[in-house]
Amino acid sequence: AQKITQTQPGMFVQEKEAVTLDCTYDTSDPSYGLFWYKQPSSGEMIFLIYQGSYDQQNATEGRYSLNFQKARKSANLVISASQLGDSAMYFCAMSSSGGYNKLIFGAGTRLAVHP
């Protein structure tokens, strides 16, 4: 069965510093996608970054980068130069087999950015 594990219930970081949010996954599918979403207190899920299992390079989107280590089955999110507006819940997710990217989410990590 597919599973996403986020072991950090909460993290805090000083403004302007970098932070890494951990994510490990378990799947037997040869092809899969890994996602990170941000959920502020308003409730909507905001897409941050995507990594395909066959992508050779780590994905980057502005201040977000995904540290993809396939052999270790980890897909950590790195946020550089943290901003106060980055304070939110962060969810790692994996697309399941089936062809339309039904997502399996982890339990999330709450990030607090301190001034």
Add this chain to the structure above:
Amino acid sequence: GAGVSQSPRYKVAKRGQDVALRCDPISGHVSLFWYQQALGQGPEFLTYFQNEAQLDKSGLPSDRFFAERPEGSVSTLKIQRTQQEDSAVYLCASSLMTGTENYGYTFGSGTRLTVV
């Protein structure tokens, strides 16, 4: 519209009451998903539509849950005879695409259902 719109934003239901939650996806989006997010947890898949066809309802927790998208646009999630364990945020997401390249989801802000 510019985003995925869900209504109502909040719903309080008495145990045993039926509720209907509405999702207005982005115009033209083919794929539509419903997820259930219990307090302090990540979202869990409920059901998937491709246009008006419900291709996957494997996540619906019981036969009290029913979803429809009759014209391939607006979708309604209906919960009959609500129970306390149904209390959660119900998230809707839509995407222009189908298939394995479908990572361009847009989520709505959700409906927070509280069953008392």
